[in-house]
Amino acid sequence: MGQITLKSVRKSFGDVHVIPGVDLEIRDGEFVVFVGPSGCGKSTLLRLIAGLEDTTAGQILIDGKDATDLPPARRGLAMVFQSYALYPHMTVRKNIAFPLKMAGLSEAEQAKKVEAAAKVLNLTAYLDRRPGQLSGGQRQRVAIGRAIVREPAAFLFDEPLSNLDAALRVTMRQEISELHQALKTTMIYVTHDQVEAMTMADKIVVLNAGRIEQVGSPLDLYHFPDNLFVAGFIGSPKMNLIEGAEAARHNARTIGIRPEHIGVGSGPWEGTVQLSEHLGSDSFVKVQVDGIGVLNVRAGGEIGVHHGDRIRLNPEPDKIHRFDADGKAIR
């Protein structure tokens, strides 16, 4: 079981209200990703759930029981830290066995569980090494191993992939997703990388300045952003946001159109190409559109436009997002 409920949870450091009030429901077995720009309070929220920070006000329920004032060890959660936080003087085996030892399990049981975890994570050959002798990816796996042996109600990941290189990040991302499929345990994952959020999550929680901007499945957030912040944050390259006369024509203060939803060739908008980046599969084109401003367009890889070309752009009408004066979506 791993159902976690936050009821108007607040956190202040002195006069700074890092989290002014959050309500959130995390169902058992869900993979939830907290995403947001740095300093948005996502790590603090995770640490509140872990019990590493005291909650200023509100309630945290784990499996229906009030855990607000429980010490971290008694919440039944396991955490993987950004720095991995392995114990450098212990071998991999002892690192993984440490929570079991603290729980008072017998040596035989410890060994059995460590072996099982090592097998799942391909660490069997490294059990007698120390963390200092392992690569980044292996350390990451040891940290995960230390978390899974406890059979926790939920896993908490605090930006676990940010210290890895790009290629390894993709692999580890898939491994963590597969682990979630296999264990079916609740996972809460904090990241500032929206690609990780989009690819791994069942449910994304977008945070900004300690507030939840929107909660939903990755595609929900992509197709139906509730507000300007989510519209701008989710999606890469970023959504084009247009104000002024063109927006007024759609009865909105601001309209948004994603770069991939703008066709090149014929259409109502005309502009000059400022920059075109040809990636092979795609081309990213930056266009100065007359009367609107600079738009980013994502076109096919075969398109041959260059700096200074005049082109016409055609936004797909049903893919235009409209926002009111408060930045809320108009549907």
Next chain:
Amino acid sequence: MSTHSTRLAARLMVAPSVILLFVWMIVPLAMTLYYSFRFYRLLTPDRTRWTSFDNYTWFLNSPDFWLAIFNTLALVGGVLVITVVLGTLIALLIDQPVKGQGVLRILVIAPFFVMPPVAASIWENLFMHPQNGLFAAFARGFGAQPILFLENYPMLSVIGIVSWEWLPFATLILLTALQSLSSEQLEAAEMDGAGAVSRFRHIILPHLTRAITVVILIQTIFLLGIFGEIFTTTQGGPGSASTTLPYMIFKQAIAAKDIGRAAAGGIIAVILANIVAYFLMRGIGKNLDA
């Protein structure tokens, strides 16, 4: 970077200091060795001669010798235990966030800046003095007889004074080591179900081993030669109760004015220091390897 010529240049560059240090070490050692085989008393400086091992046999058969060895080792061991244990605890304490942390740390470190004879005088006259001392006042406050520290417990008193002087050093080194421990490791241990004692035992203490090793090695070097505190307080007494090897050598050289015997004692002290160093490096030296 490590071509033949750069290696040669490096050797040439360090040569002057290596030679200087070597000469600085070998000349006094050779002179001590030379005098230790000579009959040489300052009261009769014209009657000097070779005496074979007489100085050594006298020193080794002297009734105070084994007591002095024991006292020296007791002083080193006692101070090490007290400073490492208390130093760790104080470091843990002042690592906590409190108001006035900066001032507190300076106060904790202050005794280290007091020179040994001054420290010993302060303890002798302000704390341990049977009439004017603070401890005597306490004892009288409880209606008890003041304890005669320097008379009845001379060695323990000296150990106490030297520990007070060296505690700041141990605390300082251990505090910096504590501060280099990542808080995420402690948090991870907390999540793993380790209580405060387990965290200390399994995370903090292993992290401190290298710093503790450094403290033990450096302090041993200085503690083997402790002299000023004894000279100021007990003068090695009562009787020979607080005579250590360095103090015994001092008595031979300055009080008895027998350079030969003092030199023999010096050589014995060098041998003792090497034995201690050997066992220390075998026992805890491996902690220094990365």
